[in-house]
Amino acid sequence: MLQEQELKTFVDGTTNYFEVAAQQPATIGSPYLVTDGIPAVHDYTGVISITGKREGVVYFTAPRAMLTVLLMKMQESDFSHDNMRDIVGEVANTISGNARRDFGREFVISVPNVVTGEKNEIPVNPGTRCFVIPINWRSHSAKLVVALK
Amino acid sequence: MVAVNGHSPAGGRRQWKLMIVDDSNIMRRRIERSQQLESLEVVGAAANGVEAIELFRQTDPDLITMDITMPQMDGIECIRRLVELKPAVRILVISALADKATAVDAMEKGANGFLNKPFTDRQLNEAIAELIRVL
Numbered sequence: 001m002l003q004e005q006e007l008k009t010f011v012d013g014t015t016n017y018f019e020v021a022a023q024q025p026a027t028i029g030s031p032y033l034v035t036d037g038i039p040a041v042h043d044y045t046g047v048i049s050i051t052g053k054r055e056g057v058v059y060f061t062a063p064r065a066m067l068t069v070l071l072m073k074m075q076e077s078d079f080s081h082d083n084m085r086d087i088v089g090e091v092a093n094t095i096s097g098n099a100r101r102d103f104g105r106e107f108v109i110s111v112p113n114v115v116t117g118e119k120n121e122i123p124v125n126p127g128t129r130c131f132v133i134p135i136n137w138r139s140h141s142a143k144l145v146v147a148l149k
Numbered sequence: 150m151v152a153v154n155g156h157s158p159a160g161g162r163r164q165w166k167l168m169i170v171d172d173s174n175i176m177r178r179r180i181e182r183s184q185q186l187e188s189l190e191v192v193g194a195a196a197n198g199v200e201a202i203e204l205f206r207q208t209d210p211d212l213i214t215m216d217i218t219m220p221q222m223d224g225i226e227c228i229r230r231l232v233e234l235k236p237a238v239r240i241l242v243i244s245a246l247a248d249k250a251t252a253v254d255a256m257e258k259g260a261n262g263f264l265n266k267p268f269t270d271r272q273l274n275e276a277i278a279e280l281i282r283v284l
Contacts, residue, residue, distance in 0.1 A: 016267070017267050020267040020268065020269060021267035021268075023269070071175070074175070074179060075179075075182060076175055076178065076179070078174075078178075082174065083174060083175055086173050086174055086175045087175055089173070090173055090175065090176065090245070090266070090267075093218070093245040093266070094245045094266055094267060096245065097244070097245035097246045097247045097248075097265070097266070098247055100246060100247065100248040100251075101246075101247035101248040101249075104248070105250075111218055
């Protein structure tokens with residue numbers, strides 16, 4: 001069973017990115033559990049794989065519009081596909097870094113992998129429950145999905 | 150890999166040469182844009198450790214900002230090689246890896262400072278200024 005503290009580490013890693021990099025904090029929506037199927041993704045998704053004490057994936061998925069505004073807040077003027085992949089990877093990278101710090105070597109955490117397109121499905125181990133935490137920032141909404149056994 | 154032509158030192162003041170190493174284009178541009186020290190001149194940016202060593206030989210920087218997780222050659226190995234080439238070079242690690250073991254590893258290889266991603270402009274400038282103070 002996923003511990004509350006473990007979930008908090010992933011959530012804090014995500015919200016911290018917006019607060020520091022964009023100087024504007026994100027808020028958390030009501031988390032929910034997906035027991036049947038896999039949560040849908042937005043345009044860009046940064047995925048980290050976890051093995052060791054826990055097994056599964058954690059991903060941050062966001063619409064292009066949200067990432068565009070995030071880049072603007074960081075004074076970036078290039079809104080190309082490559083930069084969208086880059087920024088969603090950086091958010092996932094921060095989530096991964098936080099997890100390494102908090103969980104130590106009991107968790108083996110991968111370098112983020114970036115997936116594009118809403119039609120993609122992120123593979124989740126069978127029988128894993130997916131926690132979905134809405135991440136609201138300005139008028140946009142992204143999702144943090146924690147799918148760990 | 151991008152080498153940038155430098156400016157002449159302003160008013161005879163020593164100009165320090167900075168090289169940026171990060172596999173993220175956004176981060177390279179962010180660091181270049183955010184650093185506001187007049188005594189600093191960005192001489193180039195590299196996307197991995199292999200490019201960094203080549204660019205280092207061309208530009209001979211005094212200061213380096215170094216990411217850790219990169220393809221081809223990671224930051225830890227790159228630090229080790231660059232310090233071999235120029236022991237006096239000052240290296241600021243800028244990484245999302247927030248664990249103590251990574252920081253210790255980087256310091257043991259020769260890094261002089263550690264800044265976690267994400268960072269504010271102020272944090273970046275303070276960290277770079279600290280490195281310059283001991284040059």
